[in-house]
Amino acid sequence: MGNRAPLLGVSACLLGLPVRYDGSARPSAPVLDLFRHVFRLVPICPERAIGLGVPRGPIQLVETGEGLRLLDVDEPRRDHTAALRAAARRFLVEHPGLCGLVVKARSPSCALSDAAVAGAAGRTAPGLFVQVVRAVRSDLPLVDERGLESQDVLLQFMLRVLERHGGREVPTSGQQGVEGPGSDQGSLHRALLDAVACSEAGIGAAGRERLKTWLETRA
Ligand code: SF4
Known part of the structure; x- marks a missing residue:
């Protein structure tokens, strides 16, 4: 590995990339005005990484008999749980030098802790991508844009x-x-x-x- 600034993963929509389900972005001022000049930034959109398009139907975390699953809202039989977990592990393997992660709040994939869980009134959970990150690299610094x-x-x-x-x-x-x-x-x-x-x-x-x-x- 050559000389490098600290490597920071960032939810792609926070970098201003139009990857959200409705084709929008959520640019984050601290990411674009500060971190961009201090760290090397690597974008990650877990939902795009499993092949979902833009625009796409919304997905959500759902409590099931098999635990939390990541399902299509409109077609609940479409279960993205395994694919998204695999994409998260792949991202971590591909970036062993990652020093931190900035993620998008409230997302069923990226949220730190505040993604709504369907069918469980008022309950929230980390997004599936973050669940995998915490399981694999429990000491990685994480923060959301909020x-x-x-x-x-x-x-x-x-x-x-x-x-x-x-x-x-x-x-x-x-x-x-x-x-x-x-x-x-x-x-x-x-x-x-x-x-x-x-x-x-x-x-x-x-x-x-x-x-x-x-x-x-x-x-
Ligand atoms: S919140 Fe995560 S999954 Fe959703 S668009 Fe942003 S980077 Fe992609």
Whole structure:
């Protein structure tokens, strides 16, 4: 593996890609204005990964005698559970260096915890993709776009991703997602601070100070 910035998986619709069931996207300002300059981003749309088209009929989590299943709303006999689990495992195998994941809230595939469960009034659960991620990589930092609305959550998530990146190799000049010259740890830290300082979806002066302190203690 060459020199690389931390690798972050992102629900594709949060990157502005029109992959939702109705052809829309849900671009996330922290992802596009901040993370894009700090991390290498890899999009994942679990529903597209199992061959569902755009547009497509909605799917939902349903409590059944066999546990939670991911079924078509209009054609409940179409069960996507096994295919989506396999796609999730494939994604993790293909990206062993993943340092974190930003996912879409309320999605039956991507949600952290708040996907509605049909047939169980008021009950929510993680989306199926996230269920697999947690089972396979229980220590992977995860956040959804609603969590990123809090500067504190945003900063903590960034620090956990950077912590996980830890001793991994650092970026070289011109690599996707990272600006700044050189390949030493100091250059990575400068690039991070520059990116955070320039970001419109930034973490504020206090957050920048905490990030700076964190980086300095690891320089
Ligand atoms: S929430 Fe997940 S499955 Fe749904 S469109 Fe976005 S990336 Fe695809």
